[in-house]
Amino acid sequence: MVNIFDKYAEKYDQWYKRNKYVYLSELKALKQAVPKSGKGLEIGVGTGRFAKPLGISIGIDPSENMLKIAKKRGINVFVGVGENLLFENEEFDYVLMVITLCFVDDPDKVIMEANRVLKKKGKLIVGIVDKNSHLGKFYQKKKKQGHIFYKNAKFFSVNEVIKLFKKHKFKEINIFQTIFRPLEKIKEIEKPKEGFGEGGFVAICGKKT
Numbered sequence: 001m002v003n004i005f006d007k008y009a010e011k012y013d014q015w016y017k018r019n020k021y022v023y024l025s026e027l028k029a030l031k032q033a034v035p036k037s038g039k040g041l042e043i044g045v046g047t048g049r050f051a052k053p054l055g056i057s058i059g060i061d062p063s064e065n066m067l068k069i070a071k072k073r074g075i076n077v078f079v080g081v082g083e084n085l086l087f088e089n090e091e092f093d094y095v096l097m098v099i100t101l102c103f104v105d106d107p108d109k110v111i112m113e114a115n116r117v118l119k120k121k122g123k124l125i126v127g128i129v130d131k132n133s134h135l136g137k138f139y140q141k142k143k144k145q146g147h148i149f150y151k152n153a154k155f156f157s158v159n160e161v162i163k164l165f166k167k168h169k170f171k172e173i174n175i176f177q178t179i180f181r182p183l184e185k186i187k188e189i190e191k192p193k194e195g196f197g198e199g200g201f202v203a204i205c206g207k208k209t
Helices: 001-009 009-018 020-033 064-072 109-116 134-144 158-167
Strands: 040-043 060-061 076-079 092-098 118-129 170-178 203-209
Touching: 001 009, 001 040, 009 020, 009 064, 020 092, 020 118, 020 170, 020 203, 040 109, 064 076, 092 109, 092 158, 109 118, 109 158, 118 134, 118 158, 158 170, 158 203
Parallel strands: 040 060, 040 092, 060 076, 092 118
Antiparallel strands: 118 203, 170 203
16 A cells, blocks of 8 residues: 555645645635644645645655655654554644545554544544545545555545544534535535535544543
8 A cells, every 4th residue: 555655646646736626625624624723643644735734744654755745845744654653642632634544454543543642622633535425436436447546445434434433432523525516527616514415525523532
């Protein structure tokens, strides 16, 4: 998995440039959930496309080539995986994961580790492509076709992520959705809505208790 992201780091990063309004729509939905202040960590920071505009200064990812790009964007980067975070207990005010959960080896352990490094009442924000949405079905088709990034992905429904949140005692769960049309038809920034069931991209936010 890491080799794929290392090999195609530039290709991955350029997707956001080619799909500008999809990216900006996802960013707008995440801004509804990500705190405006505090010390944040992004697990699976990739090239820093989300961390940078969201004001997150620290990121961890197993792909060194992706991290080289994130570092150029001013992110303080660490090589590592979400299942074994290199940080102290209760170090962060919030933790973000965007399209990361579907690529990790052990989603349950990643959520557990996120909980560990979060301060009390800290927030966990997870952005996913909802597998039950139009976009989820589109990407699952790409997975079957052997897409370089998505062939090894395990897609989640919103309810499956909520179940993980509740298992690890996250409360006050808020959900925001966007990407209501096919990707090629999005020519402007979409306005996010609360809840799920319509949008392909969903941001799920919970508070550590």
